[in-house]
Amino acid sequence: MNAIKNSSAKCHEAEKRGYVYIIGAGPGDPELLTIKAERVLREADVILYDDLVSIELIARYNVLKIYTGKRKDNHHFEQDAINEEILRHAREGKTVARLKGGDPFIFGRGGEEIEVLRQNGIGYEIIPGITAAQGACAYTEIPMTMRKVSSSVAFCTGHPVSKIQVPDTDTIVYYMVASTVYDVLDAVAQKGRDENSAVSIVQNATRYNQKIVTGTLGELRKRAQTVSSPALLIIGESIKQVIKDNWYSKKKKVLIAGGDTSLFNTVEFIKVHFPDKQVECADHDWMENEVPLDLDFIDEIYFSSPACVRNFRKHYNALPEKIAIKTADQITQAEYLKLFSVEVDCRIL
Ligand SMILES: C[S@@+](CC[C@H](N)C(=O)[O-])C[C@H]1O[C@@H](n2cnc3c(N)ncnc32)[C@H](O)[C@@H]1O
Numbered sequence: 001m002n003a004i005k006n007s008s009a010k011c012h013e014a015e016k017r018g019y020v021y022i023i024g025a026g027p028g029d030p031e032l033l034t035i036k037a038e039r040v041l042r043e044a045d046v047i048l049y050d051d052l053v054s055i056e057l058i059a060r061y062n063v064l065k066i067y068t069g070k071r072k073d074n075h076h077f078e079q080d081a082i083n084e085e086i087l088r089h090a091r092e093g094k095t096v097a098r099l100k101g102g103d104p105f106i107f108g109r110g111g112e113e114i115e116v117l118r119q120n121g122i123g124y125e126i127i128p129g130i131t132a133a134q135g136a137c138a139y140t141e142i143p144m145t146m147r148k149v150s151s152s153v154a155f156c157t158g159h160p161v162s163k164i165q166v167p168d169t170d171t172i173v174y175y176m177v178a179s180t181v182y183d184v185l186d187a188v189a190q191k192g193r194d195e196n197s198a199v200s201i202v203q204n205a206t207r208y209n210q211k212i213v214t215g216t217l218g219e220l221r222k223r224a225q226t227v228s229s230p231a232l233l234i235i236g237e238s239i240k241q242v243i244k245d246n247w248y249s250k251k252k253k254v255l256i257a258g259g260d261t262s263l264f265n266t267v268e269f270i271k272v273h274f275p276d277k278q279v280e281c282a283d284h285d286w287m288e289n290e291v292p293l294d295l296d297f298i299d300e301i302y303f304s305s306p307a308c309v310r311n312f313r314k315h316y317n318a319l320p321e322k323i324a325i326k327t328a329d330q331i332t333q334a335e336y337l338k339l340f341s342v343e344v345d346c347r348i349l
Pocket of ligand 1: 027028052100101102104105106107108131132133136174175176177178202203204205206207229230231232
């Protein structure tokens with residue numbers, strides 16, 4: 001009896017203290033989330049999410065959402081403040097989903113967060129995510145290992161410069177290289193790697209705006225590229241020159257400005273969703289925090305109603321000519337003509 005009492009007291013204690021899930025959200029494509037993470041996010045009372053977590057993913061969950069990244073008003077959430085925020089919610093007895101880009105244990109500071117939870121007696125679990133290297137390699141056709149070509153791989157950091165290591169593995173993937181890419185390339189060359197080694201820089205991996213730059217170590221060291229975050233640098237002989245023509249780049253990127261998306265099959269299209277309403281959350285305003293959509297990567301835009309056209313027009317005055325515009329019906333077509341002064345195709349459903 002006493003044992004039961006004790007265990008129910010423990011349960012009660014655990015309930016009062018809440019429970020924390022440290023979750024990897026994957027590198028960007030919102031579908032690269034594990035089934036377990038999806039279930040936990042649905043059950044959570046609060047989601048604390050980082051910079052690189054896709055806002056499209058966040059928008060799916062109707063709970064309190066707190067942004068703990070760095071973009072808003074250049075406000076920087078220091079790790080101590082994040083730890084405090086996690087503890088605060090857990091102490092209120094909540095189920096806390098701590099959602100991080102990629103995998104929490106690969107350059108994700110997940111180790112520090114569990115340390116704090118342990119010290120404070122808060123229960124937790126870790127749900128792994130697809131790390132950026134895996135996402136980038138899969139979406140650009142770079143096998144990290146390949147029989148007879150590459151039998152070892154290392155994940156390294158390009159930041160800070162003082163921490164750049166050059167291990168002796170066949171493939172090396174460098175994270176956090178946006179501002180240090182040339183320091184990394186120089187370090188690799190100084191370590192004696194052949195100037196003809198294949199190198200690839202992958203920006204925004206698994207996202208509609210994924211961009212790849214490929215060349216040899218010698219070519220890329222000429223400093224002709226500007227690299228923007230998030231970016232990875234991959235070095236390895238399993239990189240083929242054909243990676244630009246990868247399966248992901250072959251798909252058309254269609255921006256869905258609201259409405260039914262079933263017109264666009266997933267074999268041919270990558271669907272990019274335009275927000276038709278603000279994301280409701282405690283500390284996040286979509287247009288303020290999200291990097292604006294880069295229309296250079298968009299092939300088509302689909303408007304399902306006049307309201308979608310009006311919402312879109314609030315953010316864009318004109319669209320690049322190369323983008324094909326599709327509207328669901330003639331009223332939407334007329335609205336587009338009125339607001340953008342351009343005749344467009346009308347796709348009757
Ligand atoms: C602080 S680390 C977090 C890594 C994350 N925990 C993971 O497992 O992918 C941030 C770095 O991850 C890499 N990264 C994350 N998402 C990426 C993406 N979609 N494309 C390219 N690099 C990405 C970039 O190098 C970025 O600077």
